[in-house]
Amino acid sequence: MISLRDLTVRYGDTVAVDGITLDLEPNKIYGLLGRNGSGKTSLLSVLASYRRPCAGTVTIDGVDPFENAALMRATAFVRDSLDVTDQDRIAKVLDFAGRLRPTWDAGYAEHLADVFELDRRRRVSALSRGQRSSLGVVLGLAARAPLTILDEVYLGMDAGARAAFYRELLADYLAHPRTIILSTHLIEEVAGLFEQVIVIDRGRLLLHEDTDTFRARGVAVTGPAAAVEAFAAGRTVLGEQSLGGVRQVTLYGALADHEAEAARTAGLTLAPVGVQDLFVHLTAVGDTARTEALR
Numbered sequence: 001m002i003s004l005r006d007l008t009v010r011y012g013d014t015v016a017v018d019g020i021t022l023d024l025e026p027n028k029i030y031g032l033l034g035r036n037g038s039g040k041t042s043l044l045s046v047l048a049s050y051r052r053p054c055a056g057t058v059t060i061d062g063v064d065p066f067e068n069a070a071l072m073r074a075t076a077f078v079r080d081s082l083d084v085t086d087q088d089r090i091a092k093v094l095d096f097a098g099r100l101r102p103t104w105d106a107g108y109a110e111h112l113a114d115v116f117e118l119d120r121r122r123r124v125s126a127l128s129r130g131q132r133s134s135l136g137v138v139l140g141l142a143a144r145a146p147l148t149i150l151d152e153v154y155l156g157m158d159a160g161a162r163a164a165f166y167r168e169l170l171a172d173y174l175a176h177p178r179t180i181i182l183s184t185h186l187i188e189e190v191a192g193l194f195e196q197v198i199v200i201d202r203g204r205l206l207l208h209e210d211t212d213t214f215r216a217r218g219v220a221v222t223g224p225a226a227a228v229e230a231f232a233a234g235r236t237v238l239g240e241q242s243l244g245g246v247r248q249v250t251l252y253g254a255l256a257d258h259e260a261e262a263a264r265t266a267g268l269t270l271a272p273v274g275v276q277d278l279f280v281h282l283t284a285v286g287d288t289a290r291t292e293a294l295r
């Protein structure tokens with residue numbers, strides 16, 4: 001179990017992580033969602049022992065991971081900068097990763113390098129943006145680390161490479177369950193992988209729950225304008241749009257069975273809201289009042 005208690009990260013006057021308390025059960029895939037600058041990388045850096053919190057604690061199975069060699073070896077943190085030597089060839093980078101990590105699977109690393117068509121003779125400095133990201137995915141997945149943190153690893157990867165990444169991640173996770181935290185802005189693409197969703201906003205925890213529970217927070221109601229408005233009255237409306245006489249509102253809050261039945265009887269259509277749409281609504285740009293109300 002990973003436990004964060006009142007975790008705070010500051011850079012001078014900037015509060016990047018603002019007193020987050022969170023428990024992560026082992027062997028699940030977590031989606032960490034937050035708008036730009038919301039504190040995701042800062043939070044993940046502390047989790048991976050790359051940075052000490054300014055206040056609060058992190059423990060992994062009751063132990064502080066900071067400068068704990070065994071726990072650090074058991075954590076793979078892949079981020080934009082990759083933390084490899086640019087002049088090294090891919091073969092050397094993979095070899096080095098294997099020496100560092102007891103759980104490294106060299107055969108799987110070779111398989112992944114083939115999947116992403118990485119030429120082991122190329123130097124890291126010669127890789128394109130997408131190829132660098134693919135190398136990050138190889139390092140992150142072949143590490144088979146009990147705690148695997150992938151912080152926006154897809155940057156520059158084309159749609160085919162990203163699809164291969166999601167496929168490989170899911171297959172390897174099913175064969176070798178471990179705790180995986182994915183931070184991403186391509187939410188809808190990856191949402192199918194998340195078992196739990198963590199949303200942070202301006203450094204604070206907005207919510208942490210099962211993805212199914214999260215999805216049930218929103219419902220899109222479509223139908224004749226008057227009927228939709230009558231149904232939406234008194235509920236929290238996250239968004240609305242109209243086309244001719246047809247109106248659609250996105251409502252916040254799960255509907256009870258009898259409410260859903262009443263909506264259908266009134267000629268309304270109910271549809272789930274995508275994780276990304278819900279996230280966008282919940283963390284609406286410039287709408288501090290809304291996110292505060294949801295805390």
Ligand SMILES: Nc1ncnc2c1ncn2[C@@H]1O[C@H](COP(=O)(O)OP(=O)(O)OP(=O)(O)O)[C@@H](O)[C@H]1O
Nearest residue numbers: 011014015016034035036037038039040041042043
């Ligand atoms: N090294 C640093 N020095 C000063 N401020 C920093 C530093 N790193 C991050 N910040 C600030 O801390 C806040 C959180 O940044 P962080 O990178 O953790 O957010 P993020 O959610 O990962 O953002 P993004 O989605 O844009 O990558 C931002 O206001 C950012 O400007």
